[in-house]
Amino acid sequence: MLLTGKTAIVTGGSRGIGRAVALALAKAGANVAIIYAGNTAAAEETKQLVQDQGVQVLALQCDVADETAVTDMVKTVKDQFGSVDILVNNAGITRDGLLMRMKAADWQDVLDTNLTGVYHCTKAVSKLMMKQRHGAIVNLSSVVGETGNAGQANYAAAKAGILGFTKAVAKELASRNIRVNAVAPGYVETDMTAVLTEAAREEMLRSIPLGRAATAEDVAQAVLFLVSDASSYITGQVLNVDGGMVM
Numbered sequence: 001m002l003l004t005g006k007t008a009i010v011t012g013g014s015r016g017i018g019r020a021v022a023l024a025l026a027k028a029g030a031n032v033a034i035i036y037a038g039n040t041a042a043a044e045e046t047k048q049l050v051q052d053q054g055v056q057v058l059a060l061q062c063d064v065a066d067e068t069a070v071t072d073m074v075k076t077v078k079d080q081f082g083s084v085d086i087l088v089n090n091a092g093i094t095r096d097g098l099l100m101r102m103k104a105a106d107w108q109d110v111l112d113t114n115l116t117g118v119y120h121c122t123k124a125v126s127k128l129m130m131k132q133r134h135g136a137i138v139n140l141s142s143v144v145g146e147t148g149n150a151g152q153a154n155y156a157a158a159k160a161g162i163l164g165f166t167k168a169v170a171k172e173l174a175s176r177n178i179r180v181n182a183v184a185p186g187y188v189e190t191d192m193t194a195v196l197t198e199a200a201r202e203e204m205l206r207s208i209p210l211g212r213a214a215t216a217e218d219v220a221q222a223v224l225f226l227v228s229d230a231s232s233y234i235t236g237q238v239l240n241v242d243g244g245m246v247m
């Protein structure tokens with residue numbers, strides 16, 4: 001198994017892409033801490049699926065935008081599993097709307113969760129990883145962070161911010177054998193995209209050369225690669241998992 005004995009924190013691990021990542025890492029042998037915002041039923045369901053892979057699992061409610069809560073969460077995981085070897089910054093939200101109508105609260109909520117949350121979790125975990133002298137971090141960005149998208153100025157800004165953050169931190173942590181990469185999915189069928197109209201969905205599909213939406217598992221396999229030793233010489237990179245949408 002690729003990740004036997006390793007410990008992974010997956011934020012937003014209760015549903016969608018995060019659930020698929022938690023499962024893929026567990027199948028590869030990692031113990032997994034699933035971090036979620038408030039949907040306890042989904043977190044418990046994912047916890048059971050992960051446990052069924054024969055690894056240890058924790059499900060912890062923690063708002064990634066809250067620095068103190070994140071510090072406590074990372075300590076709980078370290079105390080329970082002994083180390084933190086892998087961090088997948090996947091938690092994310094949308095509050096879409098055209099700029100002229102975007103409320104300051106919708107701007108702030110998206111930046112707080114999608115970007116500041118990545119800062120909090122990476123900072124807390126990298127302290128441990130620096131002492132261990134190894135670690136792998138993957139940040140979930142989006143093609144929208146590369147191309148922009150009307151109606152998503154807040155989300156695109158946060159996702160573009162993640163790309164700069166990934167490269168800066170990759171440079172800071174490389175000498176301690178800690179790799180930091182980003183995955184930029186295109187259109188993935190999850191609760192987040194279930195709100196799209198049929199017309200928007202069809203338009204999106206027309207822009208994908210591979211002609212289909214991604215599954216959460218498509219994204220999870222890219223994350224698995226980037227946290228495993230199969231990518232041991234790769235850091236500071238952005239891996240698009242978008243069916244060819246952006247090229």
Ligand code: NDP
Nearest residue numbers: 012014016017036037038039063064091092142188190192
């Ligand atoms: P979902 O909406 O399906 O799941 C979001 C997850 O994030 C849930 O587990 C949720 O917890 C958790 N979460 C939300 N806010 C917080 C918070 N403040 N603190 C901790 N956890 C939180 O999202 P997806 O699976 O679709 O997306 C996952 C990531 O991939 C996001 O970063 C998203 O931006 C990105 N992405 C998604 C794409 C898509 O097409 N779906 C495309 C490109 C990128 P709870 O269950 O408790 O609510």
